[in-house]
Amino acid sequence: QPSGRSGVLAGLDSDQARAAEAVDGPLLVIAGPGSGKTRMLTHRIAHLVLERGVPAGACLAVTFTRKATEELRARLAGLLGETAGAVAVHSFHSLGLAILHAHADRAGLAADFRIANEAERTTALAEALGVSDARAGRLLKAVSVLKRSGAQGTDEEAAARAVLDRIGRAQGWVDFDDLVLLSADLLDKDAEIAAAWQTRFPHIVADEFQDVDEQQYRLLRLLTGESGNFCVIGDPDQAIYGFRGADAACFTRFGRDFPAAATLRLARNYRSTGTIVTAASGFIGAPPAAPTRPMGEPIMTHAAASEAAEADFVAATIENLLGGHDMLAANRKGGEAPAGRPLGFADCAVLYRTDAQAAALRTAFDRAGIPFMKSSPAPIAGHPGVIAILEGLGTAAGPDLAARVGQAAEDARRAERTDAASLAEARGWLAVLAGSDQVAGDPARLAEAAALATEADFRDMRADRVSLMTMHAAKGLEFPVVFVVGMEAGLVPFSWGAATPEEEATQAEERRLFYVAMTRAKDRLFLTRAMERFWRGAVRALPASPFLKEIGADLMASDAGAGRKRKQAQQLNLF
């Protein structure tokens, strides 16, 4: 159902176009995965700028991760060209940072405040309280939940929070949660500053709204002010950050704060094959979205003997889909992506529940010669080379910061402060950051940029590599081919055996997480498991994930393994 609109909105269906056009007043868009929510968001901004005369700089788009902001920028550039650069696209952290930088003094922070990484905060708390690092680490997590949710916590947690705040202010640092919390506090208490930001951004859109926590919501609410041109987009069935203090209650809060808000729904799925759409909506119990694509291939399941064999299966299947290893580079004869071009490595993603599962995949991919990139969620500031270099950098700002990074790396190498390989890696990242506008030659800002950046930010996004990432990190993304590995009770869902109400809430979140994972797939979905794996200190035989039984049997088929078949064939050839 094309929208029938001309101009920018021609690329939307009629429901999407209606949402994109509703630019006056509050709007809630609720729709399932792959229904074009993010596409609507970018077209809405392009419509505002190109067809309603709104300056690009007056539009603020907020999303969750840095990767998601990059995706938004790329999509906006496709619609707006160079003008896209003027649109304010932020993650919550970078938004908070921008506000605090502009008014550090009013926020009660040192002008050169920085963001302390987790290791530094853990050590500071352990020392102050005289407890172990492990205990301090647990307290740190609890404090993070308090800061995000606005809850009081136990006496011990509240005390830990007070201690951390005191040390942070004394030493001139804040943590990630503070970026949001303190900027919201600032706008709350200073009407003049709040008014200035509200005037700056008369149009605000928030993607992935289901995962917004109490403080993030508060910040957006304060930025919206009286204009009410606030559009939130999300899917309650994809809420996966309850453990960090988000609870999808933001939808209720939005409804309460903006009783006149219109609610629009998008009903068609453009991303996935009919099979994947039917399986996913059946699993989560959502009203089935109407697939726009044919049924396609069945969902493939595979049970491997071990974790290593599971990883080998993934590697062999990728080789097979891309047309066989030998001819990979020269001539791909494998499957085709929907656009009609040959499938590449970058069309494939492997999703897992825990980061530890990546190790077996790395080994298998290295052996098979398959290029991959692992998106580690950890900021590079925690990397030993980065610490060593930043320490040697001094505090003076200047245009030659990239050269000074090189010198500091060289000094650290001579002094053998850390190994040469880490230093070389860190030097490359920091040189890129040092040259960016955001850092502007200032070593304090460089440290900050390092605290926000992750390894994936430095990889060439156009490089042809398989993506390895956690299910959480895959939110909002899509790939023609998706493998969900480790389909075992204990991993998917992570904690098996619901007993207490809290555990039941966690179980519901685990279901949503698996739903997010399977709905990343456009064309092919593989669900694999290992009959035994190293798990919680021992090799264990984990039963199959109970979720597998909840997917319509008619939508699945089992795959004996292309790798195994080929090995057998090779053996036969030998005789």
Ligand code: ATP
């Ligand atoms: P998620 O909940 O997973 O974030 P989403 O609702 O944001 O999903 P999008 O990523 O915006 O979905 O869209 C999914 C895919 O469908 C994208 O590749 C998008 O370009 C495509 N798509 C969406 N709407 C249309 C449309 N009207 N015409 C053609 N393609 C579309």
Ligand code: MG
């Ligand atoms: Mg989206």
